[in-house]
Every structure is written in structure tokens, then in C-alpha cells.
Amino acid sequence: MSQHPCSFRYWPTWSGLGLLWCLSRLPWPWQLVIGRWIGKLFCRFSPRRRHIVATNLSLCFPELTAAAREDILQEQFSSLGIGVMEMAMSWWGSERRLKGLTRLDGLEHLHRALAQGKGVILLSAHFTTLEIGGRLLSMQSPFHVMYRPHKNAAFESVLQAARTRHFRKAISRGDLRGMLGSLKENIPVWYAPDQDHGREQSIFVPFFGIKTAAITGTSRLARISKAPVVPFFQTRLPGAQGYQLTLYPALEGFPGDSIEADTCRISAIIETRVREQPGQYLWAHRRFKTRPEGEPGVYD
Numbered sequence: 001m002s003q004h005p006c007s008f009r010y011w012p013t014w015s016g017l018g019l020l021w022c023l024s025r026l027p028w029p030w031q032l033v034i035g036r037w038i039g040k041l042f043c044r045f046s047p048r049r050r051h052i053v054a055t056n057l058s059l060c061f062p063e064l065t066a067a068a069r070e071d072i073l074q075e076q077f078s079s080l081g082i083g084v085m086e087m088a089m090s091w092w093g094s095e096r097r098l099k100g101l102t103r104l105d106g107l108e109h110l111h112r113a114l115a116q117g118k119g120v121i122l123l124s125a126h127f128t129t130l131e132i133g134g135r136l137l138s139m140q141s142p143f144h145v146m147y148r149p150h151k152n153a154a155f156e157s158v159l160q161a162a163r164t165r166h167f168r169k170a171i172s173r174g175d176l177r178g179m180l181g182s183l184k185e186n187i188p189v190w191y192a193p194d195q196d197h198g199r200e201q202s203i204f205v206p207f208f209g210i211k212t213a214a215i216t217g218t219s220r221l222a223r224i225s226k227a228p229v230v231p232f233f234q235t236r237l238p239g240a241q242g243y244q245l246t247l248y249p250a251l252e253g254f255p256g257d258s259i260e261a262d263t264c265r266i267s268a269i270i271e272t273r274v275r276e277q278p279g280q281y282l283w284a285h286r287r288f289k290t291r292p293e294g295e296p297g298v299y300d
Helices: 008-023 028-045 047-060 066-092 095-099 107-114 130-138 153-167 176-184 217-225 259-276
Strands: 102-105 121-123 144-147 170-172 189-191 202-207 210-215 229-236 243-247
Touching: 008 066, 008 153, 028 047, 028 066, 047 066, 066 130, 066 153, 102 130, 107 229, 107 243, 121 217, 130 153, 130 229, 130 243, 144 153, 144 176, 153 170, 170 176, 176 189, 176 217, 189 217, 202 259, 210 259, 217 259, 229 259
Parallel strands: 102 243, 121 189, 121 229, 144 170, 144 189
Antiparallel strands: 202 210, 229 243
16 A cells, blocks of 8 residues: 555645644644643543553552543643644744743853854653753754654654754664764754653663663764764643753763663663652653563553
């Protein structure tokens, strides 16, 4: 069957994308309300994802009461729904409109790191605000992004066009040469290493006190390229206030004595940011899918 994005099989996708484009024209407070309703529907009609979120929260926050974890779960699904609207806004929203939603701290850290001439690894993580955070930062300083190609050809064509338009270049996750090429040109590359990519590409390091499969790419890329690593995270502010973007000073002494120690350090940085805004992290991902030899699965 044809995989062309305009083939008949993708008409439902194009209809959904057309509806998203229309919704992205609405006032931002309205989009937030719609996003929350999308999240409520997702929570109600996706028991599998609800189970994944609940399992992750019980593993990572055993000290909280069941009611407190349920509050985070509800915020998570609201964040997922709002994330759909943020994705549309990041693809099709005008710079004039988006600038009014942006609060930025720490841009001087990125400029200072770029002055070394080795590029910059922009260390991020998979929060539900990932798309909008990247778009907002791109309006302040250009950079390239690493991304995973989508299996749906229609969705992928729109995604690739949007990311290329706003980020200059979108680099496929497995394209190490492309990423190193960008760094060699002294261009920052946005990199989020906090998903489970299987046993072969990972080592096990603590994340919320749990042995978690973590890729070692941040350490390896920094060793090869000599590029400084600048953490970058974003927060969705209450109400319709917009977003706080924060760039932190480049990591000192990184890479360190071992890839394992470096990977533990990256995991700890991400955990700290997640604890600050647990409801906005992407708990719907099976972060603990890959287990050490002999340990049972956690999502069964």
C-alpha cells in the first residue's frame, strides 16, 4: 500500500490536522480550555495510558498518598491535552503572538557556551511542553533539533516541514553524523535523552531511585565534539500567563571520568526538573519498560 502522505489512507489524519490548524487560530485562553477537555477525554477513554501513568507515579513518588498521586495524574492528562494545542501553536502560531507568551532567563549561558566555537548540546527532556518550548527558544536563538520520524507519513510531512521551518534543520535521531556536523558549524543542537531505547543502547542508572535504562549519548557526543552541555527546560505557567524558559550554565567538568558517571549526572539533572513540575513531565511513556536482567516488567 502506498506510503505517500496524500494517499487515501491518510485522509483522517489530514482532517484532524486541518481541525488543529483551525483551533490554533483561536485565542490562547480558549485553546487551553479545549486542551484540558482533550486531556479529560484521553484520561477517560485510554485506560492503558492511564495505567502507565499511574504505574510510573507509584514507582517514582511512593512517599505521596494515593490522592496526591491521583492529582498529579489528572494534571498529567490535562498537560497532554494542552500539549496537543501547543503543538499546533508551535507549528502555525505567529512570532508576534508567541512572543507575548514567553519569559526567558539565562540566554547569556547559551551565548557564552557558543563563544567556545564547538557548538552546544542543549540538554532537555520529554515534558509535555517540549514542542512549544523549542519553538519559543528558536525565536531567540537558532538551533537544530534531534527528532524521531513519525510512522504516519502525513503527520511526518507536516512535522518535518514545521521543524525545518522553525529550527532550520531537523536531524533524525539515529543521524550521529548530522548532529556532529551541526556542532562543528557551531550550531546548538537540542537533545532529549530521557526515553527508553532498549537494552542494547542503554546502561542502567538511578532515576527516582529506580534502575532505569538510559542512553549514553550526551556523554559520548560531548566527548567526540568537545561541545559544552547547556541544560534547557521550560515550564507552563498557571492560567494563560505563558511559559518560563530557563537556560542553565554549561555543565562544569563534563564529560567526566566515565560515561556511567556522566549518564548518572544527566539523569539526576532531569529528575530535579521533573520534581519541580511533576504534572508536566511525560509520564505516559513507558520509562521503565526495559528492566535489568532477572527483574520483572512493571507495566504488566
